[in-house]
Amino acid sequence: MYRRAGRGRVLLLAFVAISIVVVTLDFRQSSGGPLKRxxxxxVTVVAPVQRGFTSVTRPVGDFFSSVANLANLRGENERLEQALDQAQADADGLPAIEDENEELRAQLDLENSWRTMEAVTATVISSNIANYKWAIVIGKGRSDGIKPDMAAINSDGLVGKVLRSGPHYATVLLLVDPAAAAAAKxxxxGDGGLVEGNGGGEMLSLSFxxxxxxxxxGDEVxxxxxxxxxxxxxxxxxxVAEVGGSDAAGELQVAVESAxxxxxxxxxxxxxxxxxRLGAEAR
Amino acid sequence: MSVAAPEARGPSTLAEIGLARVAVVAALVVISVALQSTVLARLTLLGVIPQLGLILIVSLAYTDGPRVGTVTGFFGGLLQDLLLPQSIVGLTALVYTLVGYTVGTFREYSPSQSVWAPVFAVGIASAVAELGYALLAILLGQPWVGLEFTVKVAGFVVLYNVLLTPFVFPVVRKIADRYRPERVYKF
Structure with missing residues (x-):
């Protein structure tokens, strides 16, 4: 019994020592190296399991609503077909407008809008793992051209930026994370500042x-x-959700409700x- | 007899744990972390995600003692560290290692038969792990949310973990018993 307890302590000390070595390693190298690998x-090991759970749980939610809606489906289908016809007719005129837009932009020497950038859409396969970090894993990576520091958006607005990208998965740091920030106006x-995250469920803050x-x-940011x-x-x-008083540095404290x-x-x-490339175009 | 055979070759931690169990525990760790970040991350308690990985580590430490607690604590914590964005790798590993060892040791020296004992262990371990991690992260200069938020999160993690334990613990114990090597007694 004594020896057993003794060996437990040796093992504990060994793993505590390894943990401290790992922490030190992480501090000494900012990027790359064995920790990056x-x-x-x-991510490569866990992501397929996460994808499994996400794809199993999502259809369950959909399934019940689909059964309930079965009766409405025929009507819905007809309505959608009509809408599609209309959209098709509208879209026929678009290429001409797009060309014109591009030409005018070129003449005015405007920088390329993000709306015309090449982009890939990916499913979110995992959300937060802990309560103090806000990031997601998405189901596309380097093989689809995703690299660190690219912007991630959705139809509502800015989501965050790519932190790491593996062959088929990428980690996106969300704007609400306390370590995330974006230059904003x-x-x-036109007043410019920096938008920073304050954690999930909290407002973003706009400083400077x-x-x-x-x-x-109510102003848009x-x-x-x-x-x-x-x-x-x-x-x-x-x-903008709230404009507070000025702080010690003589700046307004502005709270922003994320879109x-x-x-x-x-x-x-x-x-x-x-x-x-973005920087070069802006200059 | 099979009971004495491994002893003759000298006690090795790996032989004692058993390769099948290593594989099963590794799978449990990966599954718990994946569940925590997908299904449970959407089933939050007022926005707070339970720490299923920690419940698993405490449950294993409780059933199998300090050494299994130490090893699963380290690797479970390390996996979580590696998946977290922009945090110090090794911090969760350190905290969970200490938690795993402590829970296992307490279990050895005070073998309470109460069904509430593992629930109680998870509650205490969750509070210590959450606040311990926060303290270390702040000391090491991580960007951190406010103190009020930290205390609120820790409180809800304790509550949610405690609520999940009656469902998780029996499953973990059953799997641990199923894959425990035959040689149990060792003096």
């Missing part, structure tokens, strides 16, 4: 806004594109143009 490996006023700014509740080109300009972030529902992300679109 270990991270890629961990108040649309219409002068006290004499005319920013008001969009990316400014001034952060070394991670985020292209003009992507919706949210709207994106970070708890219900099913798909995200990654803009396939990295920082360098």
């Amino acid at each position: 270990a991270k890629d490996l961990a 108040v649309d219409g006023i 806004i002068d006290t004499d700014s005319s920013v008001a509740v 969009v990316t400014s594109g001034l952060d070394g080109g991670v985020f292209p300009p003009g992507v919706q972030i949210g709207s 994106v529902d970070f708890k219900a992300l099913l798909f995200v679109t990654v803009l396939l143009e990295t920082g360098d």
Whole structure:
């Protein structure tokens, strides 16, 4: 019994020592090295299981609603066919308008809008794993052209940026994470600042806004594109929810309600143009 | 007899644990982490995700003692660290290693037969692990959310973990018993 307890303590000390070595390793190397490979490996092992759970649980929710809606399906189908016809007719005219738009943009020397960038849409296969970090894993990676520092958006606005990309999976840091930030401006006023996350369920905060700014509740906040080109300009972030007093540094404390529902992300679109190219175009 | 055979070759931790059990425990760790980040991440308690990985580690430490607790604590924590974005790798591993060892040791020295004992163990372990991780992360200069948020999250994690334990613990114990090597007695 004594020996058993003794061996338990030796084992404990060994693993505590290994943990501390790993922490030190992580501190010494900012990127790359064996830890990066270990991270890629961990995602590669766990992601298929996560994908399994996500794809098993999603149809269950859909299934019950589909049975209930069976009667409406025929009518729904007819309505959708009509809508599709209409959309097809509208779309026929689009290429001409697109060409014209492109030509005019070229003449005006405008930078490329994020709306025309190449992009891939991926399913979200896992959400947060812990309560203090806000990130998701998506089901596409390097093989689809996704690289770190690319912007991730959805139809509502800015979701976050790609942190790591493996062959078939990528990790996206959400804008609500306390480590995430995006250069932003108040649309219409043009006052620029930095939007930072405060954790899930909390408002984003917009800093570096002068006290004499005319920013008001309800103003739209969009990316400014001034952060070394991670985020292209003009992507919706949210709207001003609160304008507080000035802080010690003489800046307004502005709370921003995000346009994106970070708890219900099913798909995200990654803009396939990295920082360098965005920066070059903005200059 | 099979009971004495491994002893003759000298006690090796791996032989004692058993390869089949290593594989099963590894699978349990991966499954719990995957469940935690998919299904449970959507079934939150007021926005708080339960720590299924920790419940698994405490359950295993409780049924199999400090050494299994230490090893699963380390690898379970490390896996979670590696999947977390922009956090210090090794912190969860360190915290879970200590938790696994402590739960296993307490179990050896105070073998309570109460069905509430594992629930109680998970409750205490969750509080210690959540606050311990927060403290270490803040000390090491991680960007962190407010203190109020930390305490709220820790409280709900304890509550949610405690609620899940009556469902998780019997399953883990059953699997652990099923894959435990035959040689149980060792003096």
